[in-house]
Amino acid sequence: xEGLNPFSLSGKSILITGASSGIGRQIALxxxxxxxxxxxxxRNVNRLQDTLDSLSxxxxxxxxxxxxxxxxxxxxxxxxxxVEPLDGAVLCSGIGLTLPVKFAxxxxxxxxxxxxxxxxxxxxxxxxxxxxLKASASVVFLDSIGGTHDISAGAIVYGTSKAAxxxxxxxxxxxxxxxxxxxxxxxPGMVETPLIHRGTVTEEQLHxxxxxxxxxxxxxxxxxxxxxxxxxSDAASWVTGQDFVIDGGISL
Amino acid sequence: xxxxxxxxxxxxxxxxxxxSEITASTNYHDLEEWSSLVALSVIAMxxxxxxxxLKGDDIRNSKTVEDLFNLVSSRL
Ligand SMILES: NC(=O)c1ccc[n+]([C@@H]2O[C@H](COP(=O)([O-])OP(=O)(O)OC[C@H]3O[C@@H](n4cnc5c(N)ncnc54)[C@H](OP(=O)(O)O)[C@@H]3O)[C@@H](O)[C@H]2O)c1
Numbered sequence: 001x002e003g004l005n006p007f008s009l010s011g012k013s014i015l016i017t018g019a020s021s022g023i024g025r026q027i028a029l030x031x032x033x034x035x036x037x038x039x040x041x042x043r044n045v046n047r048l049q050d051t052l053d054s055l056s057x058x059x060x061x062x063x064x065x066x067x068x069x070x071x072x073x074x075x076x077x078x079x080x081x082x083v084e085p086l087d088g089a090v091l092c093s094g095i096g097l098t099l100p101v102k103f104a105x106x107x108x109x110x111x112x113x114x115x116x117x118x119x120x121x122x123x124x125x126x127x128x129x130x131x132x133l134k135a136s137a138s139v140v141f142l143d144s145i146g147g148t149h150d151i152s153a154g155a156i157v158y159g160t161s162k163a164a165x166x167x168x169x170x171x172x173x174x175x176x177x178x179x180x181x182x183x184x185x186x187x188p189g190m191v192e193t194p195l196i197h198r199g200t201v202t203e204e205q206l207h208x209x210x211x212x213x214x215x216x217x218x219x220x221x222x223x224x225x226x227x228x229x230x231x232x233s234d235a236a237s238w239v240t241g242q243d244f245v246i247d248g249g250i251s252l
Numbered sequence: 253x254x255x256x257x258x259x260x261x262x263x264x265x266x267x268x269x270x271x272s273e274i275t276a277s278t279n280y281h282d283l284e285e286w287s288s289l290v291a292l293s294v295i296a297m298x299x300x301x302x303x304x305x306l307k308g309d310d311i312r313n314s315k316t317v318e319d320l321f322n323l324v325s326s327r328l
Contacts, residue, residue: 098292099292099296100289100292100293100296102293102296103293103296103297103299103300153288153289153292154289154292199307199308199309200292200295200307200308201288201292201308202307202308202309202311202312204312205288205308
């Protein structure tokens with residue numbers, strides 16, 4: 001039956017950034033489960049190694065670890081040089097920040113945009129330019145409902161960085177279609193990862209927020225990983241330039 | 253770091269509450285205007301003015317403005 005399942009990632013080579021934690025880590029685990037060969041990237045070597053050690057390895061699959069701080073251009077260049085042409089890339093690195101508008105000074109925007117927007121677009125730009133994305137490859141950005149589908153107090157800096165990324169997704173999708181490369185983004189609501197437990201809001205407040213979700217829980221990294229697997233697979237070969245909201249119904 | 257100045261900075265985060273209502277012994281959780289957004293503003297103000305990172309729990313566990321002042325002072 002091998003090769004007949006359009007949802008399989010068998011034979012595909014995929015780069016996953018932010019693979020040392022949270023959603024990126026789970027996407028790596030799920031892609032390996034679906035028989036892809038992976039490059040897992042992140043900054044923290046120990047946690048990245050832990051992801052690598054947890055990946056299932058089907059026959060014919062090889063996984064590699066690539067450490068890179070994506071806000072450093074030399075490290076991004078090294079990363080691009082180190083990968084063989086890819087069938088897919090999932091960009092999961094990102095940081096959060098909660099700040100009311102009156103404290104959202106330009107340096108705060110710069111810090112967050114550097115990670116959540118500039119480094120994302122730059123990596124994809126360089127992969128495309130260096131022809132490291134094969135024809136028909138699939139690129140997936142980890143966006144957010146923040147800034148587009150959801151406007152919450154205190155989220156201006158994070159939300160605008162994600163709104164910019166959503167917009168960039170569409171430009172990349174249009175231009176990269178010349179090589180039949182697809183570019184989409186996933187917009188999750190709150191997902192249980194270290195990113196939402198930064199302490200700015202208390203656990204009690206988080207719990208109260210969670211109860212506002214129609215499906216009565218925050219997301220699990222798996223909820224997001226399954227969409228990433230779909231977008232990377234041949235089952236999604238006519239899907240491009242879209243933002244996929246997965247949020248337990250909170251934006252309804 | 254001065255208590256007077258801290259109270260002034262703290263009071264600035266409110267729009268409807270008059271600064272005269274806020275003293276060192278004010279239990280800020282009891283103020284009518286107190287909200288999660290004001291709490292975020294206080295955290296951001298402390299970061300900007302004193303370069304100290306407060307957590308949501310610090311705001312919850314402290315009672316009076318002076319409690320918070322003491323906490324920030326201890327982390328300078
Ligand atoms: N959790 C949510 O509720 C939620 C909701 C919507 C969207 N998202 C988005 O989903 C993505 C993943 O978030 P998460 O929840 O999984 O967060 P997380 O657990 O905090 O993981 C963030 C990842 O980003 C990496 N990273 C951060 N800065 C980096 C840099 N400068 N260079 C390279 N890697 C960097 C981290 O690497 P190291 O740990 O190795 O430093 C880590 O692997 C983010 O884009 C986030 O905005 C999350």
